[in-house]
Amino acid sequence: MKTTQILIAGFGGQGILFAGKFLAYKGLLEDLQVSWLPSYGPEMRGGTANCNVILSDDPVGSPIITDPDVLIVMNLPSLQKYVDSVVPGGQIYVDSTLISEKVARTDVEVYYIPATQMANDAGVPTLANMVMMGHVLKNNPELTFDGTEATVAKLVPPSKAQLVELNMKALQAGRDYQ
Amino acid sequence: MAERVLMKGNEAIAEAAIRAGCRHYFGYPITPQTEIAAYMAKKMPKIGGVFLQAESEIASINMVYGAAAAGMRVMTSSSSPGISLKSEGLSYIAGSDVPAFVVNVQRGGPGLGGIQPSQSDYFQATKGGGHGDYRMIVLAPASVQEMASLTVKGFNLADKYLMTAMILADGTIGQMMEPITFEDVEVESYDKPWALTGTKLRRKHNIVNSLYLKPDELERKNFERYERYRTVEENEVMYEEYMMEDAEVCVVAFGIASRVAKNAVAQARSEGVRVGLIRPITLWPFPSKVLRQAAEKVKSFVCVELNMGQMIEDVRLAIECTRPVSLCNRTGGMIPSPDQVLASIREAQKGGN
Amino acid sequence: MAIVFQKPKSLSDAVLHYCPGCPHGIIHRLVAEAIDNLGIEGEAIGVAPVGCAVMAYDYFNCDMIEAAHGRAPATATGIKRCRPDNIVFTYQGDGDLASIGMAETVHAAARNENITVIFVNNAIYGMTGGQMAPTSLPGQVTQTSPYGRDVNHCGWPIKVCEMLATLEGPEYVARVAVNNVKNVKAAGKAIRKAFQNQIDRKGFSLIEVVSACPTNWGMTPQKALEWVESDMLPYYPLGVYKDRSAEKEADAK
Numbered sequence: 001m002k003t004t005q006i007l008i009a010g011f012g013g014q015g016i017l018f019a020g021k022f023l024a025y026k027g028l029l030e031d032l033q034v035s036w037l038p039s040y041g042p043e044m045r046g047g048t049a050n051c052n053v054i055l056s057d058d059p060v061g062s063p064i065i066t067d068p069d070v071l072i073v074m075n076l077p078s079l080q081k082y083v084d085s086v087v088p089g090g091q092i093y094v095d096s097t098l099i100s101e102k103v104a105r106t107d108v109e110v111y112y113i114p115a116t117q118m119a120n121d122a123g124v125p126t127l128a129n130m131v132m133m134g135h136v137l138k139n140n141p142e143l144t145f146d147g148t149e150a151t152v153a154k155l156v157p158p159s160k161a162q163l164v165e166l167n168m169k170a171l172q173a174g175r176d177y178q
Numbered sequence: 179m180a181e182r183v184l185m186k187g188n189e190a191i192a193e194a195a196i197r198a199g200c201r202h203y204f205g206y207p208i209t210p211q212t213e214i215a216a217y218m219a220k221k222m223p224k225i226g227g228v229f230l231q232a233e234s235e236i237a238s239i240n241m242v243y244g245a246a247a248a249g250m251r252v253m254t255s256s257s258s259p260g261i262s263l264k265s266e267g268l269s270y271i272a273g274s275d276v277p278a279f280v281v282n283v284q285r286g287g288p289g290l291g292g293i294q295p296s297q298s299d300y301f302q303a304t305k306g307g308g309h310g311d312y313r314m315i316v317l318a319p320a321s322v323q324e325m326a327s328l329t330v331k332g333f334n335l336a337d338k339y340l341m342t343a344m345i346l347a348d349g350t351i352g353q354m355m356e357p358i359t360f361e362d363v364e365v366e367s368y369d370k371p372w373a374l375t376g377t378k379l380r381r382k383h384n385i386v387n388s389l390y391l392k393p394d395e396l397e398r399k400n401f402e403r404y405e406r407y408r409t410v411e412e413n414e415v416m417y418e419e420y421m422m423e424d425a426e427v428c429v430v431a432f433g434i435a436s437r438v439a440k441n442a443v444a445q446a447r448s449e450g451v452r453v454g455l456i457r458p459i460t461l462w463p464f465p466s467k468v469l470r471q472a473a474e475k476v477k478s479f480v481c482v483e484l485n486m487g488q489m490i491e492d493v494r495l496a497i498e499c500t501r502p503v504s505l506c507n508r509t510g511g512m513i514p515s516p517d518q519v520l521a522s523i524r525e526a527q528k529g530g531n
Numbered sequence: 532m533a534i535v536f537q538k539p540k541s542l543s544d545a546v547l548h549y550c551p552g553c554p555h556g557i558i559h560r561l562v563a564e565a566i567d568n569l570g571i572e573g574e575a576i577g578v579a580p581v582g583c584a585v586m587a588y589d590y591f592n593c594d595m596i597e598a599a600h601g602r603a604p605a606t607a608t609g610i611k612r613c614r615p616d617n618i619v620f621t622y623q624g625d626g627d628l629a630s631i632g633m634a635e636t637v638h639a640a641a642r643n644e645n646i647t648v649i650f651v652n653n654a655i656y657g658m659t660g661g662q663m664a665p666t667s668l669p670g671q672v673t674q675t676s677p678y679g680r681d682v683n684h685c686g687w688p689i690k691v692c693e694m695l696a697t698l699e700g701p702e703y704v705a706r707v708a709v710n711n712v713k714n715v716k717a718a719g720k721a722i723r724k725a726f727q728n729q730i731d732r733k734g735f736s737l738i739e740v741v742s743a744c745p746t747n748w749g750m751t752p753q754k755a756l757e758w759v760e761s762d763m764l765p766y767y768p769l770g771v772y773k774d775r776s777a778e779k780e781a782d783a784k
Contacts, residue, residue, distance in 0.1 A: 202612060233635070233637075236605075237602065237608075237635050237638065238605075240599060242609060246609075247606075248613040249613070270599050274596075376593070378574075385595045
């Protein structure tokens with residue numbers, strides 16, 4: 001029995017909820033139990049956004065995450081807010097283009113990915129979130145990279161099919177980042 | 179087996195309502211339930227149904243009243259402040275004995291309150307809300323799957339007992355996504371000889387009405403209605419028991435609070451604490467009997483609620499205050515952590531007799 | 532012997548509860564005659580208000596529903612959207628339609644909801660015993676304006692037809708009166724047109740019927756009808772305020 005609690009946080013407009021949806025769908029297609037819980041607020045853009053995703057072999061209990069196994073942050077306030085909540089032995093993914101601060105904790109694995117820069121370089125400037133996701137997949141063997149395209153296809157409306165390719169480009173860049 | 183799809187709780191309600199045969203939706207925007215309206219606005223025109231955004235919650239519930247009187251499966255949805263506005267209409271619907279389906283995706287109150295999840299409309303939903311003697315069937319889903327299944331159930335119960343069935347959810351369950359499957363929906367259908375269809379000059383006119391100026395007539399109506407309510411209480415109670423077999427402490431929680439409580443119960447069990455959970459699925463009719471039975475075995479009860487302690491009154495009533503009942507709560511949009519619930523469970527285990 | 536005059540079929544045998552001299556009976560009759568003449572009794576569904584006409588559900592032979600105060604147009608909307616082939620009408624007073632139910636009235640009109648609204652304006656709350664209505668005239672003495680309606684204190688009367696006519700939505704908005712035979716005949720014609728419009732799926736028709744309330748005005752029935760002519764009609768002029776189909780035809784010519 002394994003349960004992975006994933007917290008993704010950043011500014012509104014960075015695709016935080018979309019990234020969470022991607023992980024949830026990925027889990028769904030791998031026959032895991034999943035839950036996806038967004039923060040919601042009065043603002044449509046800007047402000048802070050976060051998203052709780054739980055992937056589990058068993059039915060998900062509370063969908064609310066207090067101690068994440070995996071933290072993915074795309075702005076400094078989110079890192080500062082959540083860094084101490086990650087369980088010992090957990091993972092933290094930092095968009096190092098936007099966050100220059102380093103994680104002081106030594107009991108967690110930390111990955112620094114210049115995701116925003118990489119997304120810009122790859123010509124997909126709005127998809128830094130998916131660069132991050134690519135790197136998350138790489139380090140979490142239970143979520144293989146196989147079937148990623150099918151997952152993205154679930155998320156993108158048929159009228160915007162060209163977005164599948166762009167998302168894949170970002171995901172691959174994240175996966176291949178050393 | 180049907181395909182597992184990921185859906186928001188609010189969308190699951192909308193899709194399930196359509197599958198239950200609802201073709202008329204009247205609503206007014208309010209966070210955090212707007213996805214229901216958006217879903218209906220998109221789907222209804224394509225399946226020959228009606229989605230209409232009313233000028234207010236007041237208008238929308240009265241449109242529901244008209245449509246229900248016309249004999250159709252009809253619904254509205256809102257969140258706490260909006261339900262207050264609809265309460266007048268809910269009273270008329272009760273007084274006229276027509277079936278309606280209403281969703282309250284609760285947010286913090288009172289007043290404009292906040293928009294984060296809450297369970298502070300428990301009293302409003304289970305004790306009336308509007309004026310006069312009446313009840314609503316109140317269903318409390320704890321998962322996206324239940325948002326769908328209890329919606330179908332709600333439409334069926336409303337038609338069966340000629341009353342309002344309300345889904346009492348909260349912002350968390352409304353906004354979260356979980357995989358669900360839509361198994362074949364069992365739509366029960368009931369004759370509605372009282373419906374406004376036009377007489378076609380073939381029958382006496384039907385009157386849908388809640389006005390009875392003669393006190394004895396109004397009293398008789400109320401007595402009759404409560405007879406019907408009694409059969410609901412006898413036949414329609416729903417609850418879930420979790421690890422109650424040898425429990426010394428009984429946690430009582432519904433909706434999102436029960437999800438958190440379940441985590442805490444599992445954690446406590448792993449520490450050797452004999453604790454279980456009773457989760458009311460119908461808040462009215464309330465599962466009083468099972469709680470009374472539990473009171474014969476457990477030392478104490480813990481109510482976990484997202485309010486200042488509302489269901490706890492019904493728990494105390496159900497067990498006739500034979501055991502201590504403590505409250506573990508957060509309000510205003512806050513949600514208790516499993517640790518907070520765990521602490522309450524440990525405390526409850528020490529107390530009692 | 533040939534029958535030359537009888538009660539419309541659409542009116543039931545129930546004894547009306549209205550006060551002596553109250554024109555509600557006339558207006559009920561005009562509505563029932565329109566229903567009879569158009570042969571729609573079997574299709575009609577009426578919505579009764581809260582106010583003096585609250586028990587109208589007993590007086591019409593068609594299917595009826597009793598709405599909450601002011602909400603008749605919303606309730607009618609719910610019915611009509613479920614049963615577009617039925618003929619749905621509301622029968623409302625001035626407090627119901629123009630005060631507590633103003634939002635429902637305006638929005639049903641704005642949607643051009645295909646219903647017929649009969650609006651009885653007698654410038655007072657009747658059922659509750661004669662309080663100031665949204666249509667009470669400046670200076671009019673009522674139980675809650677005992678020194679006469681002071682417009683500086685409680686505002687001006689609302690002219691419903693004039694207001695609704697500013698909307699794009701409604702099909703037909705007209706004001707009639709029932710204070711003399713000529714006006715009663717014209718009122719009957721307008722009401723019939725309001726139902727015909729619905730049959731023709733043209734949309735929202737509202738007929739404001741300027742009426743009287745001898746009891747709460749503290750007048751004899753005859754004096755009350757004279758007061759309609761002398762005081763109310765100058766403030767609430769009769770006429771057609773909006774007739775979209777007629778306007779379209781005129782434009783076409």
